[in-house]
Amino acid sequence: MKTTHKIIQGDALKVLKTIPDNSVDLVFADPPYNMSKKKGLNWAYSKHVTMQESWDMFSKDDFFKFNNGWLAECFRILKHGGSLWISGSFHNIYQMGFIIQQFHPEIKINNSIVWFKPNAQPNITCRFFTESTEHLIWATKNGDGKKWKFNYQWTKDHITDPINPIGKQTRNVWSIPLTPKSEKWAGAHPTQKPFELLKRIILSSTNEGDLVLDPFVGSGTTSAVAKYYGRNSIGIELSDKYIGIIKKRLQENQKTLSGSQTEITIEKFKD
Template identity: 30%
Template sequence: MEKKERAENNRTLILKPKEIDALRKRLVTENNIQGCSLINKTVHGDLLKMLKYVPDYFADLIIIDPPYNLTKNFNGMKFNSRSDNSYDEYLNSWFPEVCKKLKDIGSLYMCGDWKCTSSLQRVIEQHLTIINRITWQREKGRGAKHNWKNGMEDIWFAVKNPHHYYFNIDAVMMKRRVLAPYKIDGKPKDWDEGKDGKFRLTYPSNFWDDISIPFWSMPENTDHPTQKSEKLYAKLVLASSKEGDIVFDPFLGSGTASVVAKKLRRNYCGIELNEEYCMLAEKRLQIADTDSAIQGYADGVFWERNTLNMQQKLSKKVTGKTCEKSNKDIAME
């Protein structure tokens, strides 16, 4: 990856030369995958080749962030925009095989933008039952001079069995600031007041406006061009899996799905073609051994941007120990 000049307070995670050999040895490759347990592993290689080694009915939850139908350079590996029919063919070349890895009561989420979301819907409907479409706000939308700025992305939620799948809405409650507090007999109705303001807990809808795209001041940030935030994936993992379940990501990138699964006490497996991204994923997984913080998620709830007190102390268990960590390093969204 090309070296970049970075500001002194830039927290983007990078690979240091002295780390590379040890991180590379942690990867599962075509050379050592035979007979290897893939639980809690990062698999480096071509998706279709490596999928053959993943057992059918392997995962409780699958999260997919495939290349969108856009021309994009992924650290020297270029994906080119194509016609809708050609993109549909691309999806169909691997999606049916990925579905075989999902347990009968499992759930699958697939990410996309406005340009490719209809293709995603078509391919998903051929193999699974769609339960919902989540739309989340990219607070840093891609600009355009002759069109509306693209400030939204979709996540399709689908299952194998629409009558039997796990979903825990109470695990993904939102904590929102109350702007017009209402009282009955002088007592707050559905809200609480603390030193930081008035808040209420609410059930989340399928529109999410509290997500921050990883950027240079966030410790989870890498140089991956389409990295999803840990907070975004934490909602999917908490809602659609239990502790100890297996979360599988066939387009792992720099590791967000695996890292979030580990921080939330799930098992994980990810496949990624680019070796440098695989090593970044492994580095992030090592960091998660001693830091299970997820920016924007604290005290068992998801907070709106810019509402989580930076001085609040969050007690959390990390590898069997209890530690105190300031939310200055945890969440400010």
């Protein structure tokens, strides 16, 4: 089997409009959380995690408009029976839930997952509880007689961590350490997700040969995991800075689980 992996450098809001309706099996989105300092909501609960990324700064109204826009496009391109996973923190996750429940009655939220980080950074201000979780929404588009995929047996047989013993039903609390240095060999991205997190998401809700799309692919984790496990992928990323990291992760690490062939293309989006 051969899989294809396309990276498109451009603004997700524009690129998504060029993707056909009902064509993607899984969207994983790790969007800007709007937690960077300077502008916007100005959340800063720990100096260690304070970010100053221009792509992560919005006014309150712009942030709502942005989230509304990309979510609507993602639901449009999702196949019936497809899944959309969103990761976030308290800064943005409630807004995503509100948008889905208020404006997308056709979408069903199946679960929210709490990702517990056992080695989270300490809170040096000592004025808050230590943030040690992120939150994920698993939503599905069910229609045309099709319902979501859930590879239940795989989750039972393969997911294991200090909260989830192997062979038991997997709980909606996952214990996964912060992205290890060994996964950051291709360069630094401030919010690179662990391979294990994407592995659980992709393998529980897609089959081999399915198409996975990530509108905010960052350092390319979603594409790298999709490639390794025999799924096709499309990744969209705005910043020039991260395209080099993605290129290295996809091109230099040719290994796939089944040894299957892969084709990788990286292109700039033209308006």
